[in-house]
Amino acid sequence: MSLSSYTLLSKFDYENLVFQMLQDFEEIQPYVYADSNYNATIGIGFEISANALYILEGMGYANNAKFSLLVSALTTAGSACYLSTAAAQEAINQAVNSVLGTNYGSGGGNFGYLNNAYNTSGSSAIADTQMQQTFNDIRGHYETTLDGWLLDVQHPTATQQNAALAQLPYSTERAALLSLTYNNIIGFNGNGSAKSPTLRNAIVTDDRAEAWYQIRYYSNGNHLPGIARRRYEESQIFGLFSNPVNPSLAETVQAYQMLTAHRASIEAYDKLYGYKIPTQYGLAGQTYGNTTIPHVQTLIQALQPAENVLMTAIDTEYGSLEKGRPYKGTRTADRPHGGRVMPRAGSFFWATSRLCATSMVIGWIAVALALGVPTVSAKPMYSSGHTGSLGQYVTSPVDLGATGPNYLPIYPACRALAANFNQFRTVRFDSRNPRLSPRYPQFRRAHWMPTAWNRRVAKRIWIGHPGGCSPNDTGCESAWHSWLKQTKALREAGHPLLWRMTVDLLGNGQRETIVRLDHILPYKSVYEHHVPESVPPYCPYIDVQMYMLPSPDPRLAKVFNSNLLISWGWRVGRKQGGFMGPTDLIENTHDKKHPYYILSWRRVGHHGDGVIGVAVLQWSAGDKWSPGYTGLPLCNIKWLAKRAGHAQ
Numbered sequence: 022m023s024l025s026s027y028t029l030l031s032k033f034d035y036e037n038l039v040f041q042m043l044q045d046f047e048e049i050q051p052y053v054y055a056d057s058n059y060n061a062t063i064g065i066g067f068e069i070s071a072n073a074l075y076i077l078e079g080m081g082y083a084n085n086a087k088f089s090l091l092v093s094a095l096t097t098a099g100s101a102c103y104l105s106t107a108a109a110q111e112a113i114n115q116a117v118n119s120v121l122g123t124n125y126g127s128g129g130g131n132f133g134y135l136n137n138a139y140n141t142s143g144s145s146a147i148a149d150t151q152m153q154q155t156f157n158d159i160r161g162h163y164e165t166t167l168d169g170w171l172l173d174v175q176h177p178t179a180t181q182q183n184a185a186l187a188q189l190p191y192s193t194e195r196a197a198l199l200s201l202t203y204n205n206i207i208g209f210n211g212n213g214s215a216k217s218p219t220l221r222n223a224i225v226t227d228d229r230a231e232a233w234y235q236i237r238y239y240s241n242g243n244h245l246p247g248i249a250r251r252r253y254e255e256s257q258i259f260g261l262f263s264n265p266v267n268p269s270l271a272e273t274v275q276a277y278q279m280l281t282a283h284r285a286s287i288e289a290y291d292k293l294y295g296y297k298i299p300t301q302y303g304l305a306g307q308t309y310g311n312t313t314i315p316h317v318q319t320l321i322q323a324l325q326p327a328e329n330v331l332m333t334a335i336d337t338e339y340g341s342l343e344k345g346r347p348y349k350g351t352r353t354a355d356r357p358h359g360g361r362v363m364p365r366a367g368s369f370f371w372a373t374s375r376l377c378a379t380s381m382v383i384g385w386i387a388v389a390l391a392l393g394v395p396t397v398s399a400k401p402m403y404s405s406g407h408t409g410s411l412g413q414y415v416t417s418p419v420d421l422g423a424t425g426p427n428y429l430p431i432y433p434a435c436r437a438l439a440a441n442f443n444q445f446r447t448v449r450f451d452s453r454n455p456r457l458s459p460r461y462p463q464f465r466r467a468h469w470m471p472t473a474w475n476r477r478v479a480k481r482i483w484i485g486h487p488g489g490c491s492p493n494d495t496g497c498e499s500a501w502h503s504w505l506k507q508t509k510a511l512r513e514a515g516h517p518l519l520w521r522m523t524v525d526l527l528g529n530g531q532r533e534t535i536v537r538l539d540h541i542l543p544y545k546s547v548y549e550h551h552v553p554e555s556v557p558p559y560c561p562y563i564d565v566q567m568y569m570l571p572s573p574d575p576r577l578a579k580v581f582n583s584n585l586l587i588s589w590g591w592r593v594g595r596k597q598g599g600f601m602g603p604t605d606l607i608e609n610t611h612d613k614k615h616p617y618y619i620l621s622w623r624r625v626g627h628h629g630d631g632v633i634g635v636a637v638l639q640w641s642a643g644d645k646w647s648p649g650y651t652g653l654p655l656c657n658i659k660w661l662a663k664r665a666g667h668a669q
Contacts, residue, residue, distance in 0.1 A: 023171065025227050026263035027192035034309040035191035040156060042200050042258070045304055046251045051148050052133035053110040057245055058473060061099040061109040063133060064152045066203065069099030069113065072159055079155030081139035091120045102477035104571065160199075166209075167195075167202045170221060175209045189224075193312060197236065197259035198224075204251070205473070206240045212513045230275035233261045234283055238290045244470035244522050246532075249294035254304070257317045265315070265326060270334050273327040280324070289468060291320060412661050413446060414439045419654040432655035434609055437461060438618075439658045463611040467524045469537060471517030476505075479519060482538040482568040508540050524606070526577070526617050533577065534570040535606070541566050563622045567603045618655065 030038065047066035056062040061069045067076055073095035082088055098116035103109035114126030125132040134148035168185035169177040177185065189195050201207045208216050215221055217240065223231035237256035241248045261276060262268035304314045416435045418428040444458035457464050480501060512518060520537040541564045569581040605620035
């Protein structure tokens with residue numbers, strides 16, 4: 022089973038729409054560049070490691086005697102991780118040179134669509150033709166991947182592909198999903214499981230609204246503004262409703278069920294990226310067959326047709342909601358509240374909840390929209406776990422003295438932060454509770470999004486973290502492979518170990534990208550090459566390490582990733598059997614000068630049994646007395662556990 026209705030296109034119009042979408046979404050680059058996932062890429066987002074064959078065929082190398090060797094060389098070079106475009110281009114230049122004996126990258130210019138054996142003149146027209154040929158060759162592969170994903174069959178037969186095409190024919194919906202396939206959101210993981218399973222389930226169960234949500238709000242794994250813009254456009258092409266002018270009542274109910282379940286995440290995402298909703302984009306207003314691509318709508322604009330349908334349905338079944346008119350088809354004795362005609366909001370709640378008795382969430386979201394009441398997600402993001410021992414968090418000053426006490430004053434915001442944490446004194450710390458209380462709304466966390474596993478990036482982070490090893494340590498490589506072995510089951514199960522967020526850390530308008538590696542194993546497990554008999558439960562705020570990518574400011578990234586940031590707290594961390602490093606990031610909206618605090622959570626005690634302390638730092642760009650970036654220690658927040666009638 023699949024979607025019950027589509028915006029159908031001819032095969033010609035469908036192929037044309039897909040090509041125009043990718044031209045609009047992907048940055049067209051005739052030369053090699055490093056994309057947001059550190060992959061060597063060229064053309065219209067062609068990842069070289071996966072598409073070397075098609076890229077070289079498109080350029081005209083298919084009849085070259087060394088074609089197979091050239092494909093192998095580019096595939097190998099493209100498989101590496103590149104943090105800069107220059108490094109990616111140079112690697113591809115050298116790969117081509119090693120096979121063909123050319124001099125790309127030195128006196129021969131860079132290898133690419135504008136400079137290859139079959140476009141020596143640098144003709145843009147030839148480059149466009151070569152890219153078009155590459156795209157035509159690649160698209161068939163992605164169509165097969167999409168068909169297999171729909172059927173949950175990694176390698177579908179021709180018969181199965183025809184069945185999938187019958188379920189999801191040429192349409193704007195299929196075009197949007199193919200774009201996601203092209204962007205590696207749809208497909209299969211290394212263990213054969215389908216990617217984006219929630220999106221797939223929404224498609225095969227005909228839950229269009231949930232599919233729309235998954236595309237628009239939950240498929241920006243790297244949390245990048247450019248991808249956010251693309252997802253807004255793809256979701257618009259997919260469509261919240263099959264008929265956006267007059268949606269069905271069933272689709273209307275789905276839309277409000279979706280909003281009820283995801284309203285908090287939708288509001289948070291739109292707050293971050295709503296400015297990326299393009300009022301104009303390349304496809305808007307273009308016509309493909311009888312279909313004109315609309316402009317991207319805001320959430321309110323998208324839901325407006327559903328509101329009209331819902332109000333009409335209620336009015337039809339229960340009578341007008343306007344004051345003074347009776348409910349149709351009901352006797353006075355059967356009317357709510359003894360037949361008394363209620364004001365608009367009251368009758369709206371009663372009638373809506375009656376109309377949607379089989380889907381109770383719709384009654385609440387409808388009245389919430391009418392009255393402006395905030396809703397609660399139907400699916401909690403975290404579970405509290407078991408209760409922990411009673412105690413409290415208290416602030417303490419940071420001692421900077423090497424030979425004697427030298428205490429810094431406690432930063433005022435630390436006391437409010439400690440009071441916030443004290444709202445969760447009975448929650449075990451191995452739970453995933455976010456520990457941010459509505460009583461202290463000034464504190465909030467930036468939103469982390471899962472990103473694809475990248476072994477090179479993970480190794481770069483892991484080797485640098487305080488509990489890992491130094492690059493000069495002779496046992497470092499062995500310990501790294503031990504960690505890979507210990508986390509293999511998590512990766513194969515699709516559990517994300519790498520996360521990413523973007524944040525304006527210094528409030529200067531530049532958004533830094535921070536990557537987080539999860540499941541950093543505590544204590545000596547990596548050195549001993551086995552999991553200790555007693556390892557504390559994984560804690561999402563402790564067993565992690567954050568790493569800042571070097572763009573847009575390499576100096577800031579260098580300080581953030583440097584041990585200088587955490588050296589002032591290492592004495593306490595090592596003495597207590599744990600290590601310190603940046604593991605958490607909290608924003609204080611009341612602190613206008615330095616709104617972001619870096620937290621270093623740590624276990625206290627030999628076994629790290631859930632007794633938690635946290636060191637808090639504040640970022641500064643420095644001043645004329647102390648130039649450069651630095652992490653300023655604000656305070657320590659310690660947990661005092663009450664046991665046997667006394668505090669420890």
